[in-house]
Structures are given as structure tokens and as C-alpha cells.
Amino acid sequence: MHLRTIVWRELFERKNQLATSFLAILVGIAAIVSIKNVTFYSEKAVAKELDALGANILILPKSASLQGYYSADLQDEEFPEEYVTRLSSSDLQGLDNLSPKLSIPTEIEGKRFTLTGILPKSEFQAKAAWQGAGIFSRPQGCGTVVVDTTCNPPPVQETLVRRRIIETLGSTEALVGADVAIALGLKEGQTIKLLGKPFNIIAILPQTGTIDDSRIFVHLHTLQELTGKGSVLNAIEIVGCCNQISKGLVQKINKLLPDAKVVTITQVVDTQIKTNRMMSRLSLIFVAIIVLVGGASIANYMYANVFERRREIGTLMALGAGTSFILRMFLLKALLLGLAGGLGGYALGTVLAVTLGPRLAGIPVLPMWSLLAWGSGLSLAIALAASYFPARRAAHLDPSAVLQEV
Amino acid sequence: MLRMEAVTKIYDGRGRTVAGLRSVTLDISKGDFLCVVGPSGCGKSTLLLILGGMLSPTEGRVLLDGQSLYALSPDKRANLRREKIGFLFQTFNLVPYLSALENVQIPLVLAGLNGPCQKERAAALLQQVGLGDRLDHKPSELSVGQQQRVALARMLANNPEIILADEPTGNLDPDTSEQIVALLEEINKEGRTVVMVTHDPRFAVRAKRTVRLRTGSVVPEENKSPAPSKHCCPH
Numbered sequence: 001m002h003l004r005t006i007v008w009r010e011l012f013e014r015k016n017q018l019a020t021s022f023l024a025i026l027v028g029i030a031a032i033v034s035i036k037n038v039t040f041y042s043e044k045a046v047a048k049e050l051d052a053l054g055a056n057i058l059i060l061p062k063s064a065s066l067q068g069y070y071s072a073d074l075q076d077e078e079f080p081e082e083y084v085t086r087l088s089s090s091d092l093q094g095l096d097n098l099s100p101k102l103s104i105p106t107e108i109e110g111k112r113f114t115l116t117g118i119l120p121k122s123e124f125q126a127k128a129a130w131q132g133a134g135i136f137s138r139p140q141g142c143g144t145v146v147v148d149t150t151c152n153p154p155p156v157q158e159t160l161v162r163r164r165i166i167e168t169l170g171s172t173e174a175l176v177g178a179d180v181a182i183a184l185g186l187k188e189g190q191t192i193k194l195l196g197k198p199f200n201i202i203a204i205l206p207q208t209g210t211i212d213d214s215r216i217f218v219h220l221h222t223l224q225e226l227t228g229k230g231s232v233l234n235a236i237e238i239v240g241c242c243n244q245i246s247k248g249l250v251q252k253i254n255k256l257l258p259d260a261k262v263v264t265i266t267q268v269v270d271t272q273i274k275t276n277r278m279m280s281r282l283s284l285i286f287v288a289i290i291v292l293v294g295g296a297s298i299a300n301y302m303y304a305n306v307f308e309r310r311r312e313i314g315t316l317m318a319l320g321a322g323t324s325f326i327l328r329m330f331l332l333k334a335l336l337l338g339l340a341g342g343l344g345g346y347a348l349g350t351v352l353a354v355t356l357g358p359r360l361a362g363i364p365v366l367p368m369w370s371l372l373a374w375g376s377g378l379s380l381a382i383a384l385a386a387s388y389f390p391a392r393r394a395a396h397l398d399p400s401a402v403l404q405e406v
Numbered sequence: 407m408l409r410m411e412a413v414t415k416i417y418d419g420r421g422r423t424v425a426g427l428r429s430v431t432l433d434i435s436k437g438d439f440l441c442v443v444g445p446s447g448c449g450k451s452t453l454l455l456i457l458g459g460m461l462s463p464t465e466g467r468v469l470l471d472g473q474s475l476y477a478l479s480p481d482k483r484a485n486l487r488r489e490k491i492g493f494l495f496q497t498f499n500l501v502p503y504l505s506a507l508e509n510v511q512i513p514l515v516l517a518g519l520n521g522p523c524q525k526e527r528a529a530a531l532l533q534q535v536g537l538g539d540r541l542d543h544k545p546s547e548l549s550v551g552q553q554q555r556v557a558l559a560r561m562l563a564n565n566p567e568i569i570l571a572d573e574p575t576g577n578l579d580p581d582t583s584e585q586i587v588a589l590l591e592e593i594n595k596e597g598r599t600v601v602m603v604t605h606d607p608r609f610a611v612r613a614k615r616t617v618r619l620r621t622g623s624v625v626p627e628e629n630k631s632p633a634p635s636k637h638c639c640p641h
Contacts, residue, residue: 006504006515010503318495319512323484399460403455
């Protein structure tokens with residue numbers, strides 16, 4: 001038998017009290033881990049989006065809300081495709097690239113995905129009016145405000161969709177996001193039926209860690225035809241020259257398209273960053289709450305435990321146990337409680353983040369091992385700190401007093 | 407071996423002072439079997455706790471093999487108890503969530519003995535007190551007499567030279583009490599010093615010496631003549 005045997009046996013002697021303290025720390029750590037996990041992937045996704053982003057101006061329906069960058073083009077409202085013509089035939093300076101999009105939610109084999117209609121480069125070139133505006137003829141990248149995309153151009157595959165350099169996309173061709181391909185077991189060359197029409201998958205897009213992973217891209221006009229919506233769009237992404245943006249490009253577009261909402265991507269991303277900051281602050285608030293509630297719960301449990309076991313402590317002292325033995329006995333118990341709370345909290349928090357993260361934040365969330373050390377460390381620190389004074393009280397009990405109690 | 411020199415213990419509480427012991431001087435030699443008797447509240451348990459290094463006196467000294475007990479730090483006194491003193495309580499004070507075997511192992515854990523040695527010694531002691539078939543029973547699964555025998559085995563685990571027993575038969579029926587006192591006599595015959603507090607005059611006469619306390623003071627010691635009981639130990 002060892003000290004740990006005594007601690008282990010006693011741990012299950014008063015199960016109800018133990019369960020309350022364990023739950024307090026478990027739930028607290030789970031909440032912190034899940035928030036931190038989702039926030040981390042959300043920030044990462046924003047960074048990736050910005051990194052791969054060509055557009056810096058978004059044209060959305062007037063009533064569009066800016067909940068986040070990921071869902072910026074997922075609006076119920078639409079506006080006419082004619083806006084693209086209006087833009088391209090205008091004399092506005094600083095429009096580098098236009099990317100009209102129509103997105104609709106779709107269900108395939110019981111799973112929800114986003115079907116997005118885009119225009120390949122060849123379509124623009126085919127339209128004389130659009131060519132006249134100089135689209136694709138100007139050097140790319142001069143307009144990126146948020147990120148300088150010209151310094152380190154990412155691999156071609158990654159920019160396939162975000163930078164709109166798809167040369168051609170036939171009316172029966174589709175590009176499939178990585179998550180969609182995994183979920184539906186799709187491969188290049190296969191055929192997929194979308195809105196009743198078969199499409200040939202010409203490429204599976206590489207994993208980007210963004211909402212694009214759960215999208216299927218088809219030709220804009222095919223999607224318009226299949227949905228029966230006519231020539232409408234949800235969004236137009238524009239690459240604008242930064243110096244022109246500062247000279248009032250957004251206001252000029254607003255004037256040109258009074259029935260649309262024109263926002264810079266910085267505004268949209270700001271919303272997302274604000275959400276992330278709020279999540280970070282929320283996790284800090286949770287840390288404070290868990291330190292207070294979890295710590296108070298453990299301290300209370302430990303004080304009660306010392307009080308209930310005072311006769312046992314007195315007996316151990318009579319048998320020759322010193323202060324360090326009694327102190328270790330209670331701190332080892334706290335350590336086990338903290339460790340179990342930390343590990344359990346990490347597991348629960350990770351499951352919550354991985355399952356609820358995609359639904360709440362619209363981003364894929366993966367387990368983070370670094371949070372295991374973080375969660376366990378915090379839990380251990382709280383348990384040990386909260387138990388130190390009760391343990392010290394136990395170690396300094398007067399054995400004669402407790403043994404004389406009837 | 408064990409000596410109390412003019413030991414006084416004053417309890418302070420609720421604005422009153424109560425004398426637990428008043429200038430008690432006592433010599434207990436090796437192999438002695440001393441019985442402390444007296445009415446409730448006369449200071450018997452206080453005397454035992456002071457002898458065991460668990461309660462510091464207000465005045466006076468307690469010497470164990472020439473070493474002043476209360477000149478030592480509490481942890482050093484705990485070490486001394488572990489090595490030389492065994493306690494036996496009226497309420498047994500077994501750890502409720504440990505088995506009989508594990509309860510006896512506690513002093514061996516404190517002494518740093520390894521697992522197999524602990525088990526071997528604890529099992530042998532339980533066998534010695536007639537509980538060889540109750541090793542894995544928890545205290546709640548044992549009768550009070552069996553519990554006191556487990557406590558006795560636990561007390562003997564570290565082979566103490568001095569046994570301090572605080573009314574060990576107080577909660578037991580006459581037959582079981584007889585068994586416990588007989589076991590204490592046997593232990594004393596092995597050469598260990600036994601100091602037993604008791605209310606029961608039947609067991610008091612079985613000790614080699616009796617000390618009577620009254621309101622914290624020792625009433626002059628009686629040197630006993632051999633008692634008629636077959637259990638009486640001759641001087």
C-alpha cells in the first residue's frame with residue numbers, strides 16, 4: 001500500500017461531494033477549451049481567407065447583413081447580373097477584376113452544401129463590353145488593400161477559386177470543395193447530379209480550411225438557369241486598386257449602383273475579427289468564472305473533507321504521520337481531481353468544438369493538442385491552489401483535540 | 407523509560423481555565439504494566455495524550471529514554487511515535503474505507519516498508535489476533551470486538567516499545583473485553599511497556615501498578631499484592 005492507495009480509496013468514499021466538484025471543473029474547462037478551439041480555427045480561417053483573397057470590395061444586395069466574411073455571399077436577396085455590365089462599361093478607374101457569384105444552399109444525400117455559380121475568365125473575355133473596361137488586362141494585385149498578394153503568390157491550385165483565374169468552366173462541369181468530396185466520396189472525372197442535372201467533376205479543390213471546402217462551384221449561367229432565378233447574383237467581388245479606393249472608388253460604385261450595398265472587405269473582415277475578439281474575451285471571462293466557481297467548489301469540498309476526516313487525520317498523526325504526509329494526502333487528492341477535470345474537460349470541450357464549431361461559426365474545427373496541456377494545467381493549478389489551505393489546515397490539526405471529541 | 411516531571415496541563419476556553427493535570431510526576435519503567443484509573447474528567451486521557459507526545463503540557467517535562475519529548479518539533483515527535491509508541495483507542499479509530507489488512511498496513515506505510523513486506527507483516531498480525539480470515543473486510547463488516555482486534559494489530563505493526571491504551575474495553579462486551587486485556591497482558595509479557603486507562607476495576611487489578619487520578623492530581627500510588635485472578639501478573 002502507498003499514500004496514493006489511501007487517496008484513491010478515499011476519493012470514492014464520498015462520491016456525491018466529489019461529483020459536484022468534478023463537474024464544476026469539468027464544465028468550466030470544457031467551456032474554455034471549446035471557445036479557444038473554435039476561436040483559434042476562426043482566426044486561422046480569417047487569416048487564410050485574407051491570404052487567398054483577391055477581392056477587396058463586395059457588392060451585395062441592399063438588405064444584406066454582414067455576419068461574417070464566410071457568409072457574405074450567402075444572401076437570400078439577389079440583384080440583377082446587369083450590375084456587372086454597368087460596372088464594366090462605366091468609366092470607373094481602379095477596377096481590376098470582377099467576380100459575380102450566385103450561391104444557393106443545396107442538399108445532396110441528406111447533407112447540406114453550398115452551390116455557387118461563378119464565371120470563368122473566358123466568359124469575360126468573350127464579352128466585348130466587359131473587355132472594354134479593361135478587366136484582366138491590368139496587372140493583378142494592385143488593388144489589394146488588406147493583404148499584399150503580389151509578394152508571395154500562393155500555389156495555383158489554392159487560388160483556383162478565390163482569385164478567379166479559372167480559365168474555362170463548361171456548363172456541365174463542376175469544381176468540388178475538399179469537404180464535399182470527402183463527405184460524398186467524390187473523385188475527379190465522376191458525375192454528380194445537381195438540381196436534377198448531371199455535372200462532370202473536373203477538379204477536387206484542395207483543402208483550404210475555409211467555407212469553400214463545403215462548396216460546389218458550377219457555371220454561373222447554368223446555376224441561374226437551373227434555379228429558374230434568371231440573371232441574378234448574390235454578390236460581386238471586386239479587386240480594386242487601393243489608391244483608387246482611397247480616392248473614393250466605393251462611393252463611386254455606390255453612386256453607380258444605388259440599389260446595392262457596397263462594402264470593402266476590410267469592413268466584413270472587421271466584423272469577423274470583432275466576433276473573434278468577443279470570443280477571446282468570452283473565454284477570458286470563462287477563465288475568471290472557472291477560477292472562482294471551480295476553485296470555490298473545490299476549496300469548499302476540501303474544507304468539508306478535512307472536517308469530516310479530522311478523526312482519521314488525528315489517528316494517522318497518532319500512528320506517526322507527520323505534517324508532510326497529511327499535506328501530501330490532500331494535495332494528491334486535489335491533483336487527481338484537477339487532472340481528471342482537466343482531461344475530461346479537454347475531451348468534452350473538444351467534442352463540443354468539433355461538432356458545434358462548424359454549425360455555429362461555419363468553419364471546420366479540429367482537435368488541438370496544445371489545449372490539452374493548457375486545460376489540464378489550468379485545472380491542476382485551480383485544484384491545487386484551492387486545496388492548499390484546506391490541506392494545510394489538515395496538516396496542522398491538533399490531534400489531541402480531535403481524538404478527544406466524542 | 408518514560409518519565410513525567412511535574413506536568414501540569416491547563417485548558418483555556420470560553421474565558422475559563424480548567425486544570426487537566428496538576429503537577430503530575432510519574433516514572434514508568436520498561437516492561438511495566440500501568441493502569442490509570444479515576445472518575446470521568448479526572449485527566450486520564452490528558453495524561454495518556456501527553457505521554458504519547460500528542461498534547462504539550464503547560465508546565466513540566468516528559469522524558470522518553472532521557473529525551474525531552476516536547477523539546478522536539480511536532481514532526482520529530484510524530485517520528486518518535488511511529489518508532490516507539492502504539493496507540494489503542496476506545497473507539498478503535500479504524501479508517502472506514504480501508505480493509506482490515508490495509509488498516510494494519512498504515513503504520514508500515516508511514517515507516518516506508520515496501521508493499522509485499524507490509525502485506526506479509528499485516529497478515530501475520532491479524533492472524534495473531536485471530537482475524538486471519540477477515541483480511542479484506544472493511545471495519546463496517548466486522549463486529550466491535552473484531553474492530554478492536556484490528557486496532558490492536560495495527561498498534562503492534564511497527565513493534566512499539568510502549569503501548570498507550572485509552573479505555574480499550576470501553577465499547578466492548580465483557581467477553582471481548584477479556585480477550586483484549588488478555589492480549590495486552592501477552593504483549594506486556596513480551597517486554598513491552600503498557601499504560602492503560604480504564605474505568606473497569608476488574609481490569610485495573612490485572613496491571614502491575616495502578617495510578618489513581620483525581621481532579622488532575624495523582625492519588626498516592628498503590629503497590630498491589632498479587633491478585634487472586636489467574637490473569638494477574640506477579641511483580
